[in-house]
Amino acid sequence: MKSQFLSLFSGALLLSQDVVAQVASPLGGPSPPAKKVWVYRRWAGANYACKCYAGDSCWPSGKDWQSLNTTVGGNLRVNLPPGAPCYNTFQGPLGNVSTFNAAQCASVTAGFPSEQYQIELPAAGLWTYFTNDTCRPTTNPAESCTLGYYPTLVITAKTVGHIQAGINFARENNLRLVVRNTGHDFLGRSVGWGALVINTHGFQDISLTNSWGGAGGYSGSAITVGAGVQAFTALGRLNALRPPKIMVTGECATVGVAGGLPQGGGHGPWTNQQGFLADTALEFKVITADGILRTTNANTNSDLFWGLRGGGPATFAVIVSASYRTFDDPVSTGITLEINLSQTPNATLFWKAITAFTGYSNYFVDNGIYVYYELGTMGQNLHVQPFVGIGKTVAQLQAIVKPLFDDLKAIGVPYTTTTKTFSTFYDLYRDMFETEVAGQSALTGGWTIGKEDIRVNNTGVVNAFKTILDNGSFMVGHMWNAGYGLPATRWNESSVNPRFRSVSNKLITLVPVSGNAPLAEKAAAQRKLTYVIDGALKAAAPNGAAYINEADPYIPNWQEVFWGTNYPALLNLRKKWDPSSVFYAVSTPGTEAWEQIEYGTRLCKKV
Ligand SMILES: Cc1cc2nc3c(=O)[nH]c(=O)nc-3n(C[C@H](O)[C@H](O)[C@H](O)COP(=O)(O)OP(=O)(O)OC[C@H]3O[C@@H](n4cnc5c(N)ncnc54)[C@H](O)[C@@H]3O)c2cc1C
Ligand SMILES: *[C@@H]1O[C@H](CO)[C@@H](O)[C@H](O)[C@H]1NC(C)=O
Numbered sequence: 176m177k178s179q180f181l182s183l184f185s186g187a188l189l190l191s192q193d194v195v196a197q198v199a200s201p202l203g204g205p206s207p208p209a210k211k212v213w214v215y216r217r218w219a220g221a222n223y224a225c226k227c228y229a230g231d232s233c234w235p236s237g238k239d240w241q242s243l244n245t246t247v248g249g250n251l252r253v254n255l256p257p258g259a260p261c262y263n264t265f266q267g268p269l270g271n272v273s274t275f276n277a278a279q280c281a282s283v284t285a286g287f288p289s290e291q292y293q294i295e296l297p298a299a300g301l302w303t304y305f306t307n308d309t310c311r312p313t314t315n316p317a318e319s320c321t322l323g324y325y326p327t328l329v330i331t332a333k334t335v336g337h338i339q340a341g342i343n344f345a346r347e348n349n350l351r352l353v354v355r356n357t358g359h360d361f362l363g364r365s366v367g368w369g370a371l372v373i374n375t376h377g378f379q380d381i382s383l384t385n386s387w388g389g390a391g392g393y394s395g396s397a398i399t400v401g402a403g404v405q406a407f408t409a410l411g412r413l414n415a416l417r418p419p420k421i422m423v424t425g426e427c428a429t430v431g432v433a434g435g436l437p438q439g440g441g442h443g444p445w446t447n448q449q450g451f452l453a454d455t456a457l458e459f460k461v462i463t464a465d466g467i468l469r470t471t472n473a474n475t476n477s478d479l480f481w482g483l484r485g486g487g488p489a490t491f492a493v494i495v496s497a498s499y500r501t502f503d504d505p506v507s508t509g510i511t512l513e514i515n516l517s518q519t520p521n522a523t524l525f526w527k528a529i530t531a532f533t534g535y536s537n538y539f540v541d542n543g544i545y546v547y548y549e550l551g552t553m554g555q556n557l558h559v560q561p562f563v564g565i566g567k568t569v570a571q572l573q574a575i576v577k578p579l580f581d582d583l584k585a586i587g588v589p590y591t592t593t594t595k596t597f598s599t600f601y602d603l604y605r606d607m608f609e610t611e612v613a614g615q616s617a618l619t620g621g622w623t624i625g626k627e628d629i630r631v632n633n634t635g636v637v638n639a640f641k642t643i644l645d646n647g648s649f650m651v652g653h654m655w656n657a658g659y660g661l662p663a664t665r666w667n668e669s670s671v672n673p674r675f676r677s678v679s680n681k682l683i684t685l686v687p688v689s690g691n692a693p694l695a696e697k698a699a700a701q702r703k704l705t706y707v708i709d710g711a712l713k714a715a716a717p718n719g720a721a722y723i724n725e726a727d728p729y730i731p732n733w734q735e736v737f738w739g740t741n742y743p744a745l746l747n748l749r750k751k752w753d754p755s756s757v758f759y760a761v762s763t764p765g766t767e768a769w770e771q772i773e774y775g776t777r778l779c780k781k782v
């Protein structure tokens with residue numbers, strides 16, 4: 176396979192009839208490097224300047240790619256969709272290749288639903304909608320396997336120099352660049368049609384200290400992780416310390432702790448206690464769009480440091496390593512709750528129970544309790560797994576949840592519940608949070624409900640939930656407040672939307688739709704997500720906000736709903752640190768003029 180691909184870099188595949196021209200400086204800012212050229216396209220009645228893709232005459236020559244490959248230590252590969260071994264032929268942008276391999280097909284078929292299997296592939300997307308759901312594992316090798324929106328080439332970076340070479344090559348040749356870590360992204364930001372990927376998952380170093388002597392006026396315990404480290408690895412290392420330590424991570428153990436998570440904010444079971452993962456950051460080592468390795472902390476490049484703490488993934492720089500505060504890990508207790516009327520539906524009972532449950536959102540976060548739940552996955556069901564009491568005994572947590580359980584008894588809704596206690600939160604986390612699967616296709620949206628909204632309009636919020644379930648969607652919920660335990664004097668150290676300091680119930684909404692559904696069906700699903708599903712939540716909770724890592728990127732007025740009053744400063748930072756848009760992730764600061772035109776393919780700037 177390899178040798179066939181090498182011959183495809185001969186340059187003979189330059190098919191483009193595009194008008195290609197040298198442009199002085201269409202983006203403003205410093206003059207682009209001499210080689211930087213734009214491909215001009217017309218789409219839907221407007222003019223666009225686009226990045227260079229395979230087939231365009233500005234696409235680098237085979238010699239250029241081989242020279243890049245040498246610089247990155249031979250770690251450049253032509254990307255194949257994960258399912259390619261199940262097909263006779265992969266029809267890629269660089270030509271056709273025979274790909275069938277029965278053993279590899281069996282292994283990818285078995286592995287496709289596993290998060291960790293997909294994470295270890297260099298350029299897979301765990302939620303497949305934004306790969307265009309192309310070339311999934313199949314039993315019919317004669318079907319067609321195309322690249323869809325998977326990237327074209329990938330650098331599996333092993334050193335800082337490899338990342339620098341990738342950034343420089345993408346900038347100089349005006350290529351679409353995608354940074355990829357674990358591929359968890361719900362918004363399609365770790366894949367991208369025709370792109371060159373820099374995969375940072377190989378950066379797995381971890382170091383621990385009891386006395387952070389660096390910047391930020393902090394001298395307590397801390398962890399430094401390489402860009403690719405996942406939550407379960409970092410937490411395992413911290414738990415092995417005596418006494419055991421803990422850090423803020425997401426609820427999901429497989430998400431990375433130094434890639435998209437801190438750059439979006441990063442909420443989890445510890446958010447009531449310590450805020451977002453971004454709020455606990457002490458330092459990031461990053462490579463900026465100019466290819467330079469920089470230290471960012473409260474003293475050095477402090478503006479960039481602030482932007483990296485919640486200002487949007489893949490917006491300002493590529494993270495190489497991150498340092499965070501760590502904490503003592505106390506006794507913790509978890510309680511589950513199951514209300515399941517899917518076999519004996521009774522809407523009156525069900526919605527009375529949900530009204531009681533959401534009515535306690537403020538009460539739970541005001542008591543430091545985090546709640547992870549799923550609503551409507553099986554029709555009339557609520558699955559809470561779990562209520563988390565960090566530092567709480569069984570008696571303490573049971574006393575806190577008692578008013579809700581009393582209400583459920585009074586309503587007369589059947590439910591089941593379990594309680595477990597652990598000597599650390601880490602043990603609870605490994606035991607009570609459920610594993611998630613990969614390979615599903617859905618559009619995801621979401622909204623976070625303000626405490627004021629619960630206070631004045633709990634009925635309106637529950638009516639929005641009804642609309643969502645009635646319209647074939649369901650929700651994953653998280654009750655937390657990022658201002659409960661973190662002193663208000665530290666809130667502005669991160670660039671997350673300040674509104675997250677006064678919320679209590681964060682929802683992810685899902686609209687299942689196949690990535691290869693007809694275009695009209697995909698457009699209808701997107702409209703439904705934006706206007707019916709998330710529209711209902713926004714109308715019921717005007718004091719809320721949207722979370723950039725778990726939201727509809729096409730939500731109206733995205734600058735305001737993702738970043739609130741921090742947006743103008745983030746926009747200025749983007750202009751300063753990435754003036755020629757080397758990086759791109761949908762709906763992040765400074766991407767207003769950028770669009771993936773031609774049915775989600777070419778990344779272009781309106782001119
Ligand atoms: C099952 C599941 C559970 C989740 N649970 C939570 C949760 O509890 N809390 C929460 O806050 N979020 C949660 N998320 C959302 C999570 O925050 C995002 O998916 C996040 O973007 C994942 O980051 P990643 O680096 O692991 O993944 P990737 O998909 O590889 O990357 C995500 C984004 O970060 C960018 N990026 C990756 N690496 C780097 C780097 N080294 N430098 C610069 N940019 C980089 C990518 O370009 C992309 O834009 C969950 C997601 C899933 C799928
Ligand atoms: C890059 O070099 C390695 C090692 O020589 C080789 O195996 C690989 O095929 C090359 N990649 C490309 C895209 O040519």
Ligand SMILES: *[C@@H]1O[C@H](CO)[C@@H](O)[C@H](O)[C@H]1NC(C)=O
Pocket residue numbers: 264266270271
């Ligand atoms: C690739 O294969 C497809 C399907 O067999 C065929 O239609 C197409 O012409 C081939 N392309 C090239 C470049 O050989």
Ligand SMILES: *[C@@H]1O[C@H](CO)[C@@H](O)[C@H](O)[C@H]1NC(C)=O
Pocket residue numbers: 307309321322323324368690691692693694697774776
């Ligand atoms: C993406 O999928 C749509 C169907 O949903 C299809 O029309 C389009 O050609 C696909 N594009 C690519 C690049 O695979």
Ligand SMILES: *[C@@H]1O[C@H](CO)[C@@H](O)[C@H](O)[C@H]1NC(C)=O
Pocket residue numbers: 513515517518553556558
């Ligand atoms: C809900 O009840 C149905 C039927 O009794 C059962 O099949 C399903 O597994 C239950 N779901 C949960 C999450 O307990």
Ligand SMILES: *[C@@H]1O[C@H](CO)[C@@H](O)[C@H](O)[C@H]1NC(C)=O
Pocket residue numbers: 520521522523524587
């Ligand atoms: C729903 O439950 C309530 C309370 O038990 C009961 O009065 C009502 O008749 C039930 N409705 C249906 C449709 O079974």
Ligand SMILES: *[C@@H]1O[C@H](CO)[C@@H](O)[C@H](O)[C@H]1NC(C)=O
Pocket residue numbers: 631632634635636638639714715716717
């Ligand atoms: C309450 O929610 C409803 C939607 O369910 C909305 O129409 C109404 O405006 C909301 N009221 C307030 C005060 O926010």
Ligand SMILES: *[C@@H]1O[C@H](CO)[C@@H](O)[C@H](O)[C@H]1NC(C)=O
Pocket residue numbers: 641642643645646647707
């Ligand atoms: C969505 O839900 C609302 C409110 O329950 C309902 O009126 C509407 O018909 C639903 N729309 C669709 C497309 O199902």
Ligand SMILES: *[C@@H]1O[C@H](CO)[C@@H](O)[C@H](O)[C@H]1NC(C)=O
Pocket residue numbers: 481667668
């Ligand atoms: C946060 O606000 C305080 C008080 O207004 C100010 O002194 C400080 O510089 C701000 N910090 C940041 C990072 O903006």
